[in-house]
Amino acid sequence: MKVKICGVTTRDAAITACRSGADMLGFVFAESPRKISLERAKEIAGLLPEHIKITGVFVNETAETILRISEWVNLDYVQLHGDETPEFCRQLGVPVIKALTIREKSDIKKMRIYDCDYFLLDSPGVRYAGGSGNPFDWSLLKDTGIPREKVILAGGLNEKNxxxxxxxxxxxxxxxxxxVETNGKKDLKKITSFIKAAKGREKDVSLYITGQ
Incomplete structure (x- = not known):
């Protein structure tokens, strides 16, 4: 099982996630308590092993800005959490993760009109785009025929569920x-525990991190 740790803002959180077995890290460039500066994102990205994929989170941003940031930080994916159309996603010309808010079964049908690398299925947001910290009803995904190999499950996940x-x-x-946060900040122990729980086993990972 692959694991993505999103909303990374510090070097320590990024390194802990990598050493614990994370497969992807997410930087938030939209309005959010977890928004990161371009300079900090580029600095952290430069520390990571090559196999760790990096995505940038955007909400209703212009194509020009998305592509400029993607090139500057050297993103592997752009993650779109707004009202971006299928045409907009296709025209970007870069790997796209399209986030879809799941409230009811009909929301899942939107996957059919997008041609994306992954779909991030998330809970409805409260103040910002993205999850509220509560899971949506996972049973809505049963018997839908969705391509599971393209699904990134988000919204209210923790080491227990x-x-x-x-x-x-x-x-x-x-x-x-x-x-994986405590008082709104990434908790290194929770990051490690979540990754172990998701992967279902103790993971002995010893990765070289630049500058370590």
Missing amino acids: VGEAIRIVSPAMVDVSSG
């Missing part, structure tokens, strides 16, 4: 942000 979420949904990847 991620195993059941994986069992019910069978996603390609799970995504967590607030579920």
